[in-house]
Every structure is written in structure tokens, then in C-alpha cells.
Amino acid sequence: xxxxxxxxxxxxxxxxxxxxxxxxxxxxxxxxxxxxxxxxxxxxxxxxxxxxxxxxxxxxxxxxxxxxxxxxxxxxxxxxxxxxxxxxxxxxxxxxxxxxxxxxxxxxxxxxxxxxxxxxxxxxxxxxxxxxxxxxxxxxxxxxxxxxxxxxxxxxxxxxxxxxxxxxxxxxxxxxxxxxxxxxxxxxxxxxxxxxxxxxxxxxxxxxxxxxxxxxxxxxxxxxxxxxxxxxxxxxxxxxxxxxxxxxxxxxxxxxxxxxxxxxxxxxxxxxxxxxxxxxxxxxxxxxxxxxxxxxxxxxxxxxxxxxxxxxxxxxxxxxxxxxxxxxxxxxxxxxxxxxxxxxxxxxxxxxxxxxxxxxxxxxxxxxxxxxxxxxxxxxxxxxxxxxxxxxxxx
Amino acid sequence: xxxxxxxxxxxxxxxxxxxxxxxxxxxxxxxxxxxxxxxxxxxxxxxxxxxxxxxxxxxxxxxxxxxxxxxxxxxxxxxxxxxxxxxxxxxxxxxxxxxxxxxxxxxxxxxxxxxxxxxxxxxxxxxxxxxxxxxxxxxxxxxxxxxxxxxxxxxxxxxxxxxxxxxxxxxxxxxxxxxxxxxxxxxxxxxxxxxxxxxxxxxxxxxxxxxxxxxxxxxxxxxxxxxxxxxxxxxxxxxxxxxxxxxxxxxxxxxxxxxxxxxxxxxxxxxxxxxxxxxxxxxxxxxxxxxxxxxxxxxxxxxxxxxxxxxxxxxxxxxxxxxxxxxxxxxxxxxxxxxxxxxxxxxxxxxxxxxxxxxxxxxxxxxxxxxxxxxxxxxxxxxxxxxxxxxxxxx
Numbered sequence: 001x002x003x004x005x006x007x008x009x010x011x012x013x014x015x016x017x018x019x020x021x022x023x024x025x026x027x028x029x030x031x032x033x034x035x036x037x038x039x040x041x042x043x044x045x046x047x048x049x050x051x052x053x054x055x056x057x058x059x060x061x062x063x064x065x066x067x068x069x070x071x072x073x074x075x076x077x078x079x080x081x082x083x084x085x086x087x088x089x090x091x092x093x094x095x096x097x098x099x100x101x102x103x104x105x106x107x108x109x110x111x112x113x114x115x116x117x118x119x120x121x122x123x124x125x126x127x128x129x130x131x132x133x134x135x136x137x138x139x140x141x142x143x144x145x146x147x148x149x150x151x152x153x154x155x156x157x158x159x160x161x162x163x164x165x166x167x168x169x170x171x172x173x174x175x176x177x178x179x180x181x182x183x184x185x186x187x188x189x190x191x192x193x194x195x196x197x198x199x200x201x202x203x204x205x206x207x208x209x210x211x212x213x214x215x216x217x218x219x220x221x222x223x224x225x226x227x228x229x230x231x232x233x234x235x236x237x238x239x240x241x242x243x244x245x246x247x248x249x250x251x252x253x254x255x256x257x258x259x260x261x262x263x264x265x266x267x268x269x270x271x272x273x274x275x276x277x278x279x280x281x282x283x284x285x286x287x288x289x290x291x292x293x294x295x296x297x298x299x300x301x302x303x304x305x306x307x308x309x310x311x312x313x314x315x316x317x318x319x320x321x322x323x324x325x326x327x328x329x330x331x332x333x334x335x336x337x338x339x340x341x342x343x344x345x346x347x348x349x350x351x352x353x354x355x356x357x358x359x360x361x362x363x364x365x366x367x368x369x370x371x372x373x374x375x376x377x378x379x380x381x382x383x384x385x386x387x388x389x390x391x392x393x394x395x
Numbered sequence: 396x397x398x399x400x401x402x403x404x405x406x407x408x409x410x411x412x413x414x415x416x417x418x419x420x421x422x423x424x425x426x427x428x429x430x431x432x433x434x435x436x437x438x439x440x441x442x443x444x445x446x447x448x449x450x451x452x453x454x455x456x457x458x459x460x461x462x463x464x465x466x467x468x469x470x471x472x473x474x475x476x477x478x479x480x481x482x483x484x485x486x487x488x489x490x491x492x493x494x495x496x497x498x499x500x501x502x503x504x505x506x507x508x509x510x511x512x513x514x515x516x517x518x519x520x521x522x523x524x525x526x527x528x529x530x531x532x533x534x535x536x537x538x539x540x541x542x543x544x545x546x547x548x549x550x551x552x553x554x555x556x557x558x559x560x561x562x563x564x565x566x567x568x569x570x571x572x573x574x575x576x577x578x579x580x581x582x583x584x585x586x587x588x589x590x591x592x593x594x595x596x597x598x599x600x601x602x603x604x605x606x607x608x609x610x611x612x613x614x615x616x617x618x619x620x621x622x623x624x625x626x627x628x629x630x631x632x633x634x635x636x637x638x639x640x641x642x643x644x645x646x647x648x649x650x651x652x653x654x655x656x657x658x659x660x661x662x663x664x665x666x667x668x669x670x671x672x673x674x675x676x677x678x679x680x681x682x683x684x685x686x687x688x689x690x691x692x693x694x695x696x697x698x699x700x701x702x703x704x705x706x707x708x709x710x711x712x713x714x715x716x717x718x719x720x721x722x723x724x725x726x727x728x729x730x731x732x733x734x735x736x737x738x739x740x741x742x743x744x745x746x747x748x749x750x751x752x753x754x755x756x757x758x759x760x761x762x763x764x765x766x767x768x769x770x771x772x773x774x775x776x777x778x779x780x781x782x783x784x785x786x787x788x789x790x
């Protein structure tokens with residue numbers, strides 16, 4: 001049987017594969033990006049779902065519009081976007097079966113094989129895979145602890161003329177870093193100057209532990225060249241697969257046509273649950289609650305790291321999101337660390353797959369602090385710290 | 396902003412666009428392929444959903460496996476496939492966000508731009524669009540009242556060497572016709588002889604009004620070149636977007652990787668609802684009930700057609716599925732009929748978009764009998780019959 005060229009050399013997401021390994025409950029997992037199950041608003045969802053199925057099953061169980069369930073699109077326009085300084089119309093909005101689908105549909109609508117897509121290095125594994133399956137040519141801009149740097153970005157854009165720049169500006173995956181307001185404005189300006197589509201993927205922004213939130217790149221967008229992906233996977237539930245995007249009407253229209261041939265429409269019930277959750281006003285208190293939970297978990301993890309990790313492991317204290325990015329001295333191989341950590345029933349994600357440049361990031365790894373309870377975070381970090389010290393002695 | 400080559404000239408599904416027009420409740424719609432809302436097992440779904448969210452919300456609201464929710468994959472292997480003479484293993488099965496996603500993932504896994512995909516003429520609009528977005532070269536085999544003909548098929552396969560043959564063998568959309576057992580066996584043989592992937596899309600097979608069910612093409616498959624798409628949209632609910640596919644393990648693996656970058660995984664709750672519906676034994680009685688409802692609706696429609704349609708409108712009495720395919724004399728334009736029918740508040744789907752050959756099927760149209768109550772079916776058919784007679788007199 002023929003295999004398409006686009007799938008040659010694509011081996012599947014290292015994280016998705018890791019998920020399977022994590023079936024062993026004895027393993028303390030800092031891999032994945034799973035929200036804490038304690039943060040799911042389960043009772044509220046159950047109440048809402050029961051009411052929806054009592055009152056609207058005729059509509060919810062029937063085929064729906066490709067554009068999305070109207071009350072969800074309205075809730076997004078009326079509540080979520082204005083909270084981020086954004087305003088638009090229904091034609092700017094498309095519902096998605098998870099925000100990953102947004103990337104797939106953008107690729108279908110915009111990318112020809114061989115086109116240049118600019119990504120941060122490191123960046124979200126799933127996005128990299130989607131761009132590779134779309135046969136894009138990946139070019140990178142380095143991530144720093146204060147996000148991408150405007151001067152580096154401009155130089156790369158000038159040189160490579162990317163069709164798309166994919167960025168996670170807030171609490172980036174995997175690095176956790178935040179790109180500042182001045183650079184965000186510059187990104188919007190570059191989008192206009194070079195007719196470059198900017199994908200602003202922002203699933204973690206609501207999970208802020210301290211400080212003021214940054215303005216969105218989209219809020220600086222004068223050329224309508226920025227599309228925002230809004231996920232509810234980290235704030236309400238990933239299992240529901242509900243996300244939305246907000247952008248240029250022509251692009252949204254092309255993405256809608258691509259979606260007709262991708263999954264016809266997103267499931268109605270799931271969209272209705274999220275719409276009701278927003279419309280009943282649950283979001284602010286829920287976000288405050290889960291941000292507090294994750295801030296505490298992050299604190300537990302960094303306290304344990306301060307106690308158990310050798311001082312030559314570099315990382316920043318997170319101010320939001322779900323991840324801590326660690327850098328080992330040059331010459332270390334996080335893949336080797338991973339193999340030995342799993343033997344001690346601790347898992348994380350080695351950093352190399354988040355990189356595009358051949359051989360980059362071998363000495364990096366990502367820790368997630370949202371999926372495990374506090375005592376297991378402490379224990380897991382202790383085991384990792386002990387292992388790091390042992391491996392250093394062996395060197 | 397750049398638009399990808401694959402989207403040039405793709406204008407969106409005529410049926411999806413029609414859906415919007417059907418917001419006017421005064422319009423009697425024989426367009427679309429909506430199941431009757433009276434056929435949704437709403438109360439059972441509500442009970443199941445409430446129990447699932449009480450007992451399993453930790454799992455169902457969390458990220459899930461790309462391969463699908465395990466109890467659904469098992470229910471498919473243990474109950475649905477054996478009922479169709481099929482047996483396999485977990486690695487043969489992938490859960491889908493609606494069976495349309497199966498087509499998209501097959502295209503991603505198998506089709507290079509310019510590859511030949513063989514489709515029935517007429518065929519399902521959504522599938523044609525997915526193949527066009529994949530930049531396949533479409534070649535057609537004619538549908539007859541007894542389905543595709545083996546001799547015609549073999550000749551076309553020999554000549555064009557398609558990478559994929561897409562077929563809806565039972566109660567085809569839009570024609571409603573059934574391809575017989577002998578031809579099904581021949582299709583499986585051609586798949587082996589020419590290393591051609593056969594997509595057996597079978598969403599309507601359960602909706603049989605009389606007679607014995609045909610064996611699946613897959614049941615004759617000796618070369619593992621047939622993949623089956625199984626949808627629950629027509630039997631349980633389209634709004635839940637739950638489907639599965641069953642095929643070659645290598646292909647399923649490639650599709651799984653493609654799915655990682657398409658929507659990560661299908662929503663867990665929706666898969667769990669369908670799994671419970673199957674595992675609690677609801678399917679047989681529910682299928683019997685809805686088949687009876689649709690048989691009655693089909694009878695009401697064909698009785699009304701016999702009374703009101705001119706004798707020169709050709710159609711077959713359906714023995715299952717959701718559609719009646721109508722052919723007008725040469726020279727008629729069903730698009731013109733459609734425009735004037737909508738003025739009289741009756742809608743259907745003109746047949747041309749189901750055709751791939753330029754200019755083919757202008758004198759054809761599709762009637763759906765599952766979405767309207769009986770009195771509106773009678774009234775709508777009367778209006779259509781009156782209009783047909785008037786238009787004939789004007790000619």
C-alpha cells in the first residue's frame with residue numbers, strides 16, 4: 001500500500017507515545033501537559049450537560065453548522081475576546097475540535113508544500129508535527145527567557161520571508177517564557193510589513209500566578225494578519241475538545257471550507273457545555289481557583305528543585321502556565337536521563353523533539369507541574385535530583 | 396494573504412451551504428441527510444451521560460488516546476464488526492471525529508497530489524470535496540440501479556490504476572442503490588490484484604427496510620486492502636460526531652499519526668456515550684425501531700410521488716437508507732427546479748454537485764425522506780409534483 005510523501009519520516013508525537021507508557025500508575029509523571037483532575041469543574045459540567053440534554057437534545061444530537069454552535073461563537077465574541085481587548089463579528093470566528101485542528105485547517109488553507117513556516121525554538125511538538133505533515137519548510141527563531149527578540153525575529157523574517165509565524169507568546173510550551181508587550185507590537189508590525197500570517201496560540205495565558213497580563217499580539221494587529229487560537233483544554237477540560245479561533249474573515253471562510261472536509265462540524269454537545277459554562281459566569285472564579293492550584297504546585301516543584309537539583313541545572317521560576325524548562329550543562333543527554341528516570345518511576349519530556357534544528361536541545365527537558373499531587377511532585381523531584389547527581393559523578 | 400493551491404476553486408459544500416438556508420422553518424426540506432429527531436435515543440443518552448459524568452469524569456474530561464477511547468474500540472471489535480462478519484484486533488481500529496475524518500486521514504496517509512482516486516458517479520459530496528482538497532485526480536465509475544458493475548470497474552481500474560477506490564456499497568449517497576454481493580467480492584479481488592486501497596463507507600447499511608443484508612466488501616478482503624468506515628451519525632446521533640474505522644494495521648498507524656496533528660484525539664465523553672449505548676445492548680432494538688420509522692417515511696414519500704409526480708420522473712423505491720434519487724428527462728435543469736421549489740418553500744439537493752464529470756447529472760436530484768414528518772412529506776411532494784407539471788407545460 002502506498003504511503004503519502006508527507007508521512008515519510010514522520011514518526012508520531014513523542015508525547016503522545018509517552019502517554020501510553022504512563023498507564024503505569026506507579027510512574028510519577030512530569031511529562032504530558034495534562035491539567036490536574038482536581039481542576040475539572042466536573043459537577044458544574046454534569047449539571048449543565050443534564051439540563052442541555054433535557055432541553056435541547058433535538059438540536060444538540062442533530063447535525064450542526066461547520067462554523068460552530070452559535071451560542072458558543074457568541075459567548076466567545078461577547079465575553080472571552082473582550083477580556084483580551086479584542087472585538088469582532090461572527091464571520092471572524094470558527095469553532096474547532098481542539099485548537100490543534102486550527103493549525104491543521106490553517107495549513108490546509110494557506111500552506112503549499114515547501115513554504116516557509118517560522119517557529120520558536122523550542123516550540124510545541126504537536127504544532128511542529130502538523131507543519132511537517134503539511135510539508136512546510138521550518139525555520140526557527142530562538143526563545144529567550146523574555147521570549148523571542150524583536151531584532152532576531154526581524155532579521156529572520158527579512159531573510160526567509162515566512163508565510164506563517166507560529167508563536168505561543170504567553171507561558172510558552174515547552175519553555176514557559178513570556179514574550180513582552182513591545183515585542184508583541186513588533187510582531188504585529190512585521191505581519192503587516194511582510195504580509196505574514198501570525199498564529200497566536202494562547203492556551204496558557206489564563207493560568208497566570210502573578211503580575212499583569214500582557215496585551216495580545218492580535219490587539220496590535222492593524223493588517224488583519226494575526227489569527228488567535230483559544231483553547232479550553234487547560235481551563236475547562238481537554239477531553240471535551242473545544243476551541244475557537246478568531247481572525248481574518250477570508251481566512252476563516254477558507255478554514256471553514258477545509259473543516260467541512262475534515263470533520264464536518266465539531267460536536268454540538270461539547271460546544272454547548274462550554275458556552276453554558278461561560279454564559280453562566282463560571283469562568284472568572286474557576287480561572288482564579290485553578291491558577292491558585294497551579295501556582296501552589298509550581299511553588300512546590302521549584303522549592304523541591306532548589307533543595308534537590310544540583311545548582312548547574314538552569315531553570316526559571318514560572319509565573320504561569322504548566323511547565324518548567326530545564327537546561328543541563330553542554331554535553332548532557334536528556335534522553336539518557338529520561339531512560340534512567342523511568343527506571344526510577346519518574347517521567348518528563350526530553351527537550352530535543354521540541355527543537356527543529358538538528359542536534360539542538362539535547363541537554364534540555366520539560367517538567368510539567370499540573371498533573372501530580374504535591375507529595376508526588378516532591379518525591380519525583382527528589383528522585384530526579386538524586387539521579388542527576390549520580391550521573392554527574394559517573395561523568 | 397496567501398491561499399494554498401489546494402483551496403483554489405473549492406467553493407464549499409453545496410449541502411452545508413443549503414443547511415443555512417434551511418433556517419426558515421416554513422421550508423419543507425428534502426435536502427440534507429439529517430436523521431429524524433424522533434429517532435434520537437435522547438432519554439437513553441441523557442441517562443448514560445449522567446452516569447458517565449458521575450463515575451468517570453476524571454478520565455472523560457482529561458486528555459485521551461489518539462487511537463480512541465478503549466471501551467469504544469472494544470465494543471466495536473466485540474459487537475459491531477462481528478455483526479458484519481468481521482474480526483480484528485485493537486491495532487486495526489481507530490476512533491474518528493465523524494467518518495468524514497476517516498477520509499481526511501486516509502488522504503493524509505496515502506494520497507499524493509495528482510494521484511488517481513476512483514469514485515462512484517454520483518457520489519457523496521463531502522467525500523468528493525475531501526479528495527479535491529487532497530488534490531487527487533478524480534476518475535469515475537457509473538452507478539446503476541444495482542450499484543457499480545464489475546466489468547466497468549475492472550476496465551477503469553486497469554486503465555487508470557487508482558490508488559484509492561471510494562465506494563458506498565449499501566443504500567448509496569446520493570443514489571440509494573445497493574452494490575450486490577458478487578460485485579463486492581470482485582471489488583476485493585481488484586483491490587488485491589492492483590494493490591488498490593478500497594474505502595468501504597457504510598453509514599446507511601443498518602437502515603434496511605426489507606430483504607437480507609449484503610456481505611461487506613471487507614469480508615471478501617484477502618489482501619488487507621479494504622478499510623471500513625463505520626459511522627454512528629445515522630443510527631445514534633450525528634451531533635456527537637462518533638465514528639470508527641477498521642483496516643490494515645500499517646494504514647491505521649499512519650492515520651493515527653495524522654490524527655495527532657489533526658485534532659489530537661476525539662472527545663472522550665462522546666465516545667463513551669456510544670460505547671455504553673452499544674455495551675448496554677441498546678443497538679438492536681433501536682436499529683429496528685428507526686428502520687421502521689424510515690421505512691414508513693419512505694413509503695409515504697413514494698406513495699405521494701406516485702400520486703403527484705409526472706410519470707416521466709424516474710426513481711427506484713428505496714429498500715433502505717435515507718434517499719431517493721430522481722432523474723428528469725434530458726434537457727431538464729434541476730438547479731432551475733430547485734430555485735422555483737424554494738419559492739414554494741420546498742427544498743432538495745440538485746444532483747450536479749454529486750457528479751465529477753463536467754456537465755453530468757444536471758437533470759438529477761436527491762430527495763431525503765428522514766427529516767420531515769409525514770404530512771409535510773405529502774405536502775412537499777405535492778408542491779414539487781405541481782411545479783414539475785407546470786414547468787413541463789412551459790417547455
